Amino acid sequence: MADRRSRPQLHPAAWWLWALGLGTAATRTTNPLLLALLLTVSAYVVTTCRPDTPWSRSYSAFLKLALAVLLIRLGFVVVLGSPVPGTHVLVTLPELPLPDWAQGIRLGGAVTAEGLLFACYDGLKLATLLVCVGAANALASPSRLLKTLPGALYETGVAVVVALTFAPHLIADVHRLRAARRLRGRPDRGVRGLLQVGLPVLEGALERSVALAAAMDARGYGRTADVPAPVRRTTAALTLGGLLGVCAGTYGLLTAAGGAYGVPVLLAGVAAAVAGLRLGGRRSPRTRYRPDRWTPRACLVAASGGTVAALLVVAASADPAALRPGVVPLTAPALPLWPAASVLLGLLPAFTHHRPRESS
Structure with missing residues (x-):
């Protein structure tokens, strides 16, 4: 008999803070070894900790999107050229002459190894950022994340959650319908299979939209409480x-x-924004059933992502050449040791994750 006593679920904001920390670290470097390490860390944590839910299957879609972004970035360099000068010409494409007003733009021409390598580094950075966002989508429940938002952001949060849950449900519908067609011996690939799967998927999306609208109307979505005019003006x-x-x-x-005034102004702005959100929450009186709480494990998960981001920011300032390797001349990138060890701190959520154990 399975043990029904389960540990409290991790706060969804902790997963988003962890993923945004890894994404921030990815923006501070173009070193492909560090970026590959960030991808490996996020993939391992997702594989270990994600639940068996429709939104958790969206991680593979983000991986495919990241690969597409990388290929498109390389394609632009091949077709439009690169601003990075290079001497190692790989191939020379026919160049299309352009008018004088299009100076600085070319179509075709020489494709150099330096330009391709620079585009690969740049595209890999964006791809890693997309994968980190996909990890947050796979690990955090959108509906539970909506419950944690302040009342002033409730309507905006509903729109964002609906947008975030559309793709995972769409992917789940496609997998379900393709599996059903395979069981019936019908084709599920090619143009014909795509057309025959697309109509039921679209129908399911419309049905979910109507059901969501009815549920929101029944729960009084969009209704606000009356607050005094001075409170509204102070909130704004x-x-x-x-x-x-x-x-x-x-x-x-x-x-x-701006280093002298940056931190005080930032702290004052955050304090004023938080106060405005607290006051704005009076217009949206809501109750929460069993709200998620910040546990020590949630703090540890969020802190691990923030620590990775902070250490990579420091490393980018201390040794920019190691985190942003050059491509002219062509040299193999080296793996900086202590930034790599900092990235490994992002594995901490995988070691604090506990699966429910079964007992006879």
């Missing part, structure tokens, strides 16, 4: 001022001249 001022402060503080942190 705090939220707008807080967002402007966050933008100004972030700009100060990214520029050398």
